[in-house]
Amino acid sequence: MVSPDVFYGALTRASGRWPLSAAARELVRSGVPVFPCVPGGKRPLTEHGFHDAATDPDQVEAWWGQHPGANIGVPTGAPSGFVAVDVDVHGPVDGFRGFSRASRAGLAEGWQFLVTTPSGGMHAYYPATPGQEQRSWQAARAGIDFRGDGGYILVPPSEVSTTGAVAGYRLQRFNAGASSVLDSDRLRDFLDPRPAPRPPENPGLQRQADMSRLAVWVAARGEGERNRGLFWAACRLAENGVPASDALDGLSAAASDAGLGEREITATVHSAYRAAHPTREDSASPTVRDSSPAAPDDWFARDPVSRPSSVRGLG
Known part of the structure; x- marks a missing residue:
């Protein structure tokens, strides 16, 4: 240093x-x-x-x-x-x-x-x-x-x-x-506040409201932020017991509006679910149990990121 x-x-x-x-x-x-x-x-x-x-x-x-x-x-x-x-x-x-x-x-x-x-x-x-x-x-x-x-x-x-x-x-x-x-x-x-959940009135309605806010936030991501923003939002849904298929349905249109392609959107959401639940066996369509959703205040508690891959030699 x-x-x-x-x-x-x-x-x-x-x-x-x-x-x-x-x-x-x-x-x-x-x-x-x-x-x-x-x-x-x-x-x-x-x-x-x-x-x-x-x-x-x-x-x-x-x-x-x-x-x-x-x-x-x-x-x-x-x-x-x-x-x-x-x-x-x-x-x-x-x-x-x-x-x-x-x-x-x-x-x-x-x-x-x-x-x-x-x-x-x-x-x-x-x-x-x-x-x-x-x-x-x-x-x-x-x-x-x-x-x-x-x-x-x-x-x-x-x-x-x-x-x-x-x-x-x-x-x-x-x-x-x-x-x-x-x-x-x-x-x-x-500089870039993230959407905060409101106090829950009905768990089902609250989940839809939170997913909607996340979708709006993802759609507003600019170039250089959109992939990471989608990954972060999908992790929040995974941590709160939302099935991966529902997360993909709820975030795909927003991610597409931000400029991501369908294949990249699918891969990013699945990657987020694997990162949020690393002990689960990876599959093409990972799902998360819905029995113990996290409290709303925990939705925005973590920000998982991927680490750079190792490098070799010079070009």
Whole structure:
């Protein structure tokens, strides 16, 4: 794990007029794992993307020797020791509004330093929470993404092409005060509140009402959120004794409206039921007993996520 001062110092030195290859070497000398991305873009050049990030000088020399103009990617979360809040500005979506609201609520304070992005947005860097996995997520409607475990970010002096022009990532400000870890789960719930169940009047009617609210929420998921949103909603139904066939019927139309295909919807719902009940034997149409439904307050208690698969070698 790289300390904030060391990381910021390396970025400061590399953010001048250094070639990208020299900047990558400087970051590696400071202990920051890096990997190459396409020149002028964000797509990784290695076979396994951010999983291939290295601090081996020889490997970095080989990568940038082959692609001297490659942008510099750094994995977020445990591999690097920092996480980032990505504030986007796209058309009517202005992530700075959500970031300001979160800051006033005390949920986005304690950043280490800020970086301006080519689109006019901002990256706010925070120390990763030691010993705790912080999964990446998106809150598209708020214009904010969280880059944690399972994610990566481009760092200065990388440059990308936007709207026909080339612009770069630039250091903006360092926090001379004390930095603090970010509660990414609370921030996500603040920016993208999830539907809350009402007090039950009739268990059967309440179940239908909750399923309807979940369906509305799934239908509103944007690109990058829809598959995970469907998985989360299906897990809630599984945990509350709703048969998989009913969950599939109740969520399919909403997931289709969000942009998912029929095959992907079916696979995601079945995967959610297997994840919610791992002791049950997998089948093509898993079902859940209906005898002991959970209390309504438990519907939104957990957020199961899948872990990244293991990686091998380089591409």
